[in-house]
Amino acid sequence: MQIQDVVLTPVAFADPPLLNVMGVHEPFALRSVVQVICEDGVVGLGESYGDAAFLGEVRKVLPRLRGHDVFDLPGLRRIVGETLAGTVLTDEHGLIGGFSIRKTLSSVFSLFEVACLDAQGHALGLPVADLLGGKARDEVEFSAYLFYKYAAHLDGSEDSWGEIVTPEQLVGSARRMIDEYGFRSIKLKGGVFEPRREVEGIHALAEAFGGHPLRIDPNAAWTPDTGIAVAKELDGVLEYLEDPTPGIEGMAKVAGHANMPLATNMCVVDQGDIEPAFRAHAIGVLLSDHHFWGGMRATQALSVTCESFGVGLSMHSNSHLGISLAAMVHVAAATPHLTYACDTHWPWKSEDVIAPGALEFREGAVAVPDKPGLGIELDPDALAKANERFVRCGLTKRDDVTYMRKFEPGFEPNTARW
């Protein structure tokens, strides 16, 4: 089935002022939406990053896709490889680890691979999870992803979550998320305040939600010694400790003194990182992400790798819309060795580009859509609005540091706290 056209639409959607080690989320998150249009009116959807550098690489590939067979994914990989030969995309938010040629190719390929798999599913009348070999589970569990946050953006625009900086406010936000979505596991994005204050936040969550597995992720903000101290302090409280410190060596040092497993979406971000990290016993849980691991099939393959080495597997998230959630759900469903609830930023957004109803959270889980493809439909009006917002907002990259300096002049990401 030949591709006749590919339409790329950059979009922006409102994002609350969520805090992390690099600063604060800007008022809009940027994403790209791709529609792969095939013969017989079949359309496949994909979603990924929306910064100008990524869009620039994606645009280079578009003209080469016309006439390509949507079932030929190795051929798609070749086209992306030949077109982008040698390119390394970097980002300034620094929250998803290192950069490489392979990671760049994998990210661009992934956007198209998801759309091709969606198109294949529509053509065959099969859900994407079936194309990936079938569901290992009927629903995919997600965690409540808590953030410290400011009450309002710089322009004074508030949201319904209010300020979240104290343990009480943290517990309040967790309660709301659990009431609305039924999540069982809870993750706290740390690296914002002094580690002791964040440890206090975790203790408050443990007290309020006994029995809910807990995690904290400071995005490698701490020294190895701080990581070790936190691991000791939260022994028996955390199900895993995510990216306490930078690099495989530092993670291995912390892991050697921690009773809970260490998880990462920062020091193992590419096939080349697997061997050194596993050899050093640096991590006990790999957080996959089809957006940069080379698409859904490459992500699914991590199941075999991780199981073979006794490493757990779960899923990382960035601010995203419904096409990405659908892809995350299908790939997670078709991943037999998935050992923890996946992350999602879903509760933090208030708009989307897909028609509502296809992806519902019940008891913290999303049922795998059983309709063809990803099982979702694009809402053309919402897409047009989100594109208009992209154009009007004027953002071209994610830059949490610069935005934070408007709240706190002189702010520097602190990566050595205790």
Ligand code: GKR
């Ligand atoms: O949304 O601020 C954020 C997160 O810090 C995100 O960018 C990270 O990539 O959630 C991610 C993580 O788990 O490290």
Ligand code: MG
């Ligand atoms: Mg993380």
